[in-house]
Amino acid sequence: FVLNIHRRKNPSNIHKSHPRIHFANCHHLNDRPGESTTEKYFKVCSNSIEELEQWSWIEYQKGLNPCKTCKDKGLPVEQLTGIQNFQAASALSLKSDIYKLEKRLASETNPEKRTEIETLIKARQGQGRFRKKLLELYLNCPLTGLDVQSLLIASHIKPWSKCNNEERLDPFNGLMLAPNIDALFDSGLITFETDGTIKISPKIDPGNQKRLGIFPDMQLKIEPESEKYFEYHRNHVFQKEE
Ligand SMILES: [Zn+2]
Structure with missing residues (x-):
């Protein structure tokens, strides 16, 4: 073909x-x-x-x-699988990442590089498990209440790239979010105070807040075990400036 x-x-x-x-x-x-x-x-x-x-x-x-x-x-x-929804697409993209790494591993002879690739494979497999675990824990998006499972996104509070292996798999470092909320949270355009109240970046003006379905009085419950991850998000991911 x-x-x-x-x-x-x-x-x-x-x-x-x-x-x-x-x-x-x-x-x-x-x-x-x-x-x-x-x-x-x-x-x-x-x-x-x-x-x-x-x-x-x-x-x-x-x-x-x-x-x-x-x-x-x-x-x-x-x-052709004809992937229709986002969740399935990201699951497949995860699968194809692992596939790509396994292919690299098969042709790699340098022991140091092999270990490096094996670590990456384990991490990606872990991400799949993380998504599954979160789906069992959370039935809906804590902000919008959205409970269409195929649309919910397993989001890391402290970004995956900044985590150690343990943090990557910790369900307290995760949230199931509606796609619009995930996009905002992931890019640091919203974050959450210690009491769980939303904090919106000045980059999103009130008109766009409305269009995105977010409001200054929105709140979620922060578990004590999750607070350290939210603290990281507040200080290192959130976009404070205009
Ligand atoms: Zn043809």
């Missing part, structure tokens, strides 16, 4: 359907001026559709589109 991909990472609307997957012998790839050249497009090939789809998730954070002609000719599109 061949993926045909526009060289521009964010191509115009007309190329929104890329990366597109074809049979390797598809005439669109071979006959058509434009699609056949490597000037505007590049190709990625594999015998495995799953491998190509994982590649696409790693590079583009999106799945594959089947070529219509190839689909009619029997391209096994049912093998």
Whole structure:
């Protein structure tokens, strides 16, 4: 199978359907001026559709589109998982990260580098467990009350990249948040005082607060074991300045 991909990472609307997957012998790839050249497009090939789809998730954070002609000719599109929701997409992106690391490990001979890669694999596997644990603990977003499981995002209070291994897996360092709240919290545009009251960055004016569904009197319950993580967020992640 061949993926045909526009060289521009964010191509115009007309190329929104890329990366597109074809049979390797598809005439669109071979006959058509434009699609056949490597000037505007590049190709990625594999015998495995799953491998190509994982590649696409790693590079583009999106799945594959089947070529219509190839689909009619029997391209096994049912093998494409067609990820629809965010939760599943991030689970798959986690899976593809691990997959990518395992591939690197397989070809690495330097013992020091091998240990390094193995540590990374364990960490990513841990992230999957963290999400599962949080989903068991929290049934909804503590701010908005949203309880659509497929939309809730397992968010670290102290950012994952700044944590040690123990902190990465600690459920007290986690919250299940609605996507808009997760985006705000993750980028430090909101944080929480010791009593759990929301603190909104001056970068989000009242008009936009309304549009995002956040209000200055919102509050969540902070468990004593979570306070140290919130303290880190307040001091190092929150954007105090305009
Ligand atoms: Zn085709």
